[in-house]
Amino acid sequence: MLRRLFLLIIISAIPSMACMSTGLKDRKDRADDPVLRQKAMEAVKITEAPVIDGKLDEEIWLKSELADNFVQYSPYSGSPSKFRTEVRILYDNSAIYIGAMMYDPNPDSIYTELGERDSDYGLNADQFAVDISPYNDGINGATFKVSVSGVQSDKIPTSDHRSRSDTWDAVWESRTSIIENGWVAEIRIPYSALRFPKAEVQTWGINFWREVRRSREQSSWNYVDRETGSTFNHLGELSSIRDIEPPLRLSMTPYVSAYLEKNPYRSRPGFTYNGGLDLKYGINESFTLDATLVPDFGQVQSDDRVLNLSPYEVRYNEKRPFFMEGTELFNKGNIFYSRRIGSAPKGYYNVYDSLGPTEEVVYNPGESSLINATKISGRTKSGLGIGVFNAMTNSMYATVEDIESGDKRQVMTDPLTNYSMIVLDQSMKNNSYISLVNTNVWRNAEKDENFYTANVSGTEFSIRDRSRQYSFSGQAAVSQKYYKDIENDFGHAFHFRTGKTGGALRLEYVLEASSDTYDQNDMGYMKRNNELQNQVNISYNIFKPFWKILNSRTSFSFMHMMLYVPRVFTGAEFNFNSNVTFINHAMVFLRARYKPYGEDDYYEPRVEGWFYHRGREFATNVWLSSDRSKKVSGNIRVSYNKIWSPYDQYQYSFSFGPTLKLTDRFSLNYDFEIRKRINDIGYVDSNDEQEIIFFGLRNNMTVENKLQTAYIFSADSYLSLRLRHYWSRADYLDQYYTLNTDGSLTDADLDDNFDYNYNAWNIDLVYTWRFAPGSEMSVVWKNSIYSGTEQIFYDFGQNMRHMFETGMTNSLSLKILYYFDWMNLRKKS
Template identity: 55%
Template sequence: MFNIGYGFRLTFCLFISTIILYEPAFCSSLQDENKKRLEAVRTTYPPKIDGILNDEIWSSTPVASDFIIYSPDNGKPSNKRTEVHLVYDNTALYIGAFMYDNYPDSIYVELGERDADRMLNADNFSVEVCPYNDAINGFRFKVSASGVQSDSRIEQFEFGSGGGRRGGGGGGGMGGGMMMSGGRGRQDNWDAVWESEVSINDKGWVAEIKIPYSALRFPKEVMQTWGINFWREVRRTKEQSSWNYVNRDIGSSINHLGEIYNISEIKPPVRLSITPYVSGYLDKSTGQDATFIYNGGLDLKLGLTESFTLDATLIPDFGQVQADDQILNLTPYEVRYNEKRSFFMEGTELFDKGGIFYSRRIGATPKMYYSVYDTLKSNEIITDNPLESGMINATKLSGRTHFGLGVGVFNAMTREMFANIKDTITGESYSVRTEPFTNFNLLVLDQNLPNGSYISLVNSNVRRNAPKDDNYYTANVTATDFMLRTRNNLYSVSGVVALSQKYFDDRASEFGHSYDFRIGKTGGPFRIEYSLNAISDTYDPNDMGYLRRNNQFENEIQVSYNINRPVWKINSSRNSIQFSYAQLYSPRVFTESQIDISSVTVFRNFSNVMLRASFTPGGFNDYFEPRVDGWFFHSGKEFQTSVSYDTNRDKKLYLGTTFSYSKIWSEYDQNNYMISLDPGIRFSDRFSLSHQFSFQTKLNDLGYVDDTESGEIYFGKRNNRTIMNTLSAGYIFSADAYLTFRLRHYWSRADYTNDFFLLKANGDLDPDTPFAGNFDSNYNSFNIDLVYNWRFAPGSDISVVWKNSIYSYGSFIFNRFSDNIDYMFDSPQTNSLSVKILYYLDYQYLKKRNR
């Protein structure tokens, strides 16, 4: 048996040894080459942030100019004149920028929500600041020509992990715009309180920005040099340019910062803020009386040192978050939903290390929620059974030392949950526990190394206040995550090694492990990468993480060629071919081999097309669809193809389209079609509307339906059709107030053809099966989210939200869309109207006001 203590010691020794070996070279990295420098000027009379740029201090400071194009003509001088000034005092950094434009009436000024960022169709100016000047961690502050703010944390990037078609890996597409920071480099959900004002005149437009030191983290040194870069985007031409040159072929933007020097005698301020809130909910469900609930709590942010911050949420309220896009799940795998709760989205870059943390586990559905229904007697009903575990509090401590060591500590606690059951004969009620008090913990150590390299050690732990049985065991996962890059960022080797442990009271502990190693040329236009991924059949991180499936062993080679400078009618293009061979980890038997070809191209008119084709020449042996260990279902060789085309989404009217087709060679004539349309229109700079429509049909799809105690496993043939409509609208009153509307209707039906099969030991299906049953499914998910938000003061919001939700599931198949709609609206529904007020209180501001 694998020795846990030895494994942890080996991992820890590797972590420490790599730090010692790399630490002397911290100062030598890609970012040292050819950087621009700008002298920082101290002022005793800070400029007024009004977007005018007429303060006397601006005329006596050095100018950052001569911007260089990032996209589309990377490396060429920009013909758009931009001048940036910078001063500082004891409380803040001040930036004044003039973006000259010969056609000021053509400057794009669309309004949008805060942090709309790339979705906002407006010219913009941004600054990237790295106070430790280590090309590791920094901050990005961006303001549009319409005054909309966006901010984010920036870090070193990491290239995305692969994943087979069946293995549960994630994927993504490519829009018409280009990103200024890559992969891991952006944490857009981080929010800070800072000031900005803009104005447009006959020569262009102006942005003035004040970044208080309370929004930054910097060292305690008398004389300091910070990394910095300034960015400008002219939206009508999609030209992005920067003060310090950023090479798109190598590294991310933080690798290419310039410097501001001569920052002297500033002290890190006391970083203390609290954001109390009050909220009220009026809820009404079909057949029930309306209920009113009110809540109160607060978020706390405390700077423990100049580098480390404590974030806590006490009695949190997440009732206003957007509803999940729920689906009909016919697979054996858990559906992964995105995190939408702000506390778990902000400043979490450290906690993503190792891939073992899935924050939706906190406050999730109690483990015994469904089992309560199975134990009911004929004379009993459930009067209350909460769908979510109540959260008591959550705390994050994170930061990074001057030597590049990041430390993250996370803790969350959820309360004990009960279902209330009533005896309809006696009238007596009793409670059944569905979830004990649970404590979630996560510890991260992340050492940054030269050239964008790093090594991390991560540990997650889940403890439940209950006897350690099959439901309430103690779970522990330890992982190390590393990436080592060459000085020129052209070659890299990376990996993740993880160990899971489950501890029980009445039986032996369970251990599992996984490892993923990658090596290749990962910079420059031509790239090639080899990867080996192994997940044991007992590895299970899902108490605090997410793993779609375990028991995998896969080898993969990917060759790609990227075009990052305009050629012919092309602005940029990403092209790749991938070969993979997959087996089970135990026993080591074949599951599939696959060839995958993809191409994403952005044209000079900023439309883009994505093509993909894949082929599994040996078919697929699916060991998970039968839902019984040791059995597999053999699916024939399969061909998949898809094509997507998007027009320029900055136009008033735009359209996105996708068509995909797949065919499985078998006697059952299995085909899959999907088409989606995504039109949108901008009526003005304030009002926009978009509609997403998709239709998918799977003809003669084969899947599990049932199994018996004697060991028979039955499959059925079905036609699965899904229609989804999502209507989104937004009206922006100002840069601080907006109204958004989102309606989503998802309808999926699985219509079985009454052809049932017995699964045979060789993976084939026996058609001569005397089996019958009604397994048809007709599922609807309907949600409306109407949100009004007003930022009435810095960091302070009033939000009013109306939510409507309908979920219906039945076995009667509706063939007409109108009949299904009538059925759905006759189903129980829930309406919720809520108001939430939160107010940001900052120690520095209160201290200054009371002087």
């Protein structure tokens, strides 16, 4: 089997090696081609605005210069687009107007699938987009995109400036129409959606994009070099923008919501209602204040909960709108994890340790109550980005009752807590930057030594050369914990990488370390500390079609791992990765990993200074995907992992996911996965007094089913359904061990039952109607079951019956929010 895999690896790498010399030559040719140089156009100011109706039939559009001669980004980077595109720009004192004509010889073949807002990446439809950078620095700005079917998407550059985030939502207008020789997009972007400097005459960075879905061609007005790894710093110029003033950017979005909930712990349904407000205020032309007062996040998508047998915390994605929108600046330094705010109280589990012999916990809230949150962010004319974030959660208490006397007492599980963050980010030439960041968590609990104040200060930087082919980047941080009566904790961490990070051939060295006392987890997320790693990465990218290959990336890496304190070797790892997209848009992903010395795992024992030695390991997985633009598509993934040990340990998984696009309005996606770990060994218990750590031999099987479907009534009205069932069981084989100081195991007798059978069931049915710009009504039904038992079920049907017998929670909610813009209100008055 290993011999066959090695042969497959060699075959996957051949296209990369064959194209290496060709790619280097292509780069020089592009630099000499006038078609690929930076383009420019002058803006034309108007006094009468065009009607946004998707027609472009008004003569006023003819006053504008024409942006045409688009260049392919993919598949044939640098070649002229096969489809003619013409774009015109106008502006007045309140907005910028964009009219785009996408010519197509076969308009009846244009893909027109409908989707939800910001669904552009998965949308099976032709699309048009504009990148705007009012500071013309290649870093700050926004992307506005509309599909032929009218679906809007808007994005801003991520903190690393290499991609774009759709967590930002702006209020702007667009209309589209299909005509006899192609399709039209007409866009109005109010200045309230942009941040731009005060200047009599301005030059903005701008670029236009077009995607023809049936041929997968992506083209842009200004040429974008795919080999630099960034698109937003390849902008053309829009000059002669005169006498425009940054408007008063003040908007409010009040909301009301109502919930009807029935859970198995209450005999009657409970009814609650809420009201609150989101506020946006432009402090000046560069900075914006965002605030949320008495927020309600009850309608966000349910988390994909799992059975966690590892020593590490499960990280869940942020889904609350306020903590997703406009937070790119706060991602600097990688020390901010917004799910900490409003998470489980710090002392949630301490309550159970303080119970008397006749006491029980009758009430213990699982989430802290968020009072408010505020963020201020923006960037000065000199390129200095400033971000200030603050949020406050209320004191939380659990109720403990004496079952004999009936007396109740309150136990504080989380004091009044303030979370704050400050970011300074200076942009420099060549898309380089340097940042300073600080987070602080203050807890109002002077009399309780279990609580403390936490502070993390850090920096992030990236220095790139003029060609953006070479870079040196890194992060460094210091953590401090301040206690009342005990010694304070200090720690440090850093991550540096340097090398050739652009172009087809890339080579990179990475050094990463964290001390045993470093801890950023009060406001950030870190899986583990006390590590010292050296890594070398080499990769080759194919950007132009070659043979039957559309594009590909092949990489090799080697990692050497140690503890930071003491400096002991813990393992080494070789990795191979190959991603290939074929001309028919099918994709193949191949992964392989080999640990020749096994691993000394210092985290699985859960006790400082102890480690468990795993034998040498080999893992591989293959993922295949068909063309997703077809009516029927899908993917298959197979993985296998082998650990050489006396226990015959291995694991494998299989998954498949068909997708049906039944109409342009209705789609259905199903994902199935089964994972099995055979003779897995892990921590089960410890005896602190005798310093004994127990491990157990177990079989772990996980089955996950997900069904997602959506019906799109229009670009502003849609119904979506998401159903997920997760079933995982840890079946211990009555074979237990004690951990020895050299990482080996010795047989042990243990009578406790550690078997665990876990189910998570979620249904999220959501109807959304955007009835006005920035305003929407949403109706959500949630159905959930979370059950865990020591009884193991081997039959799927029997497991399902037991899960439904444990009781479910049903929630039906209505939320209405309305967007008020001060400039619009003033115009109407």
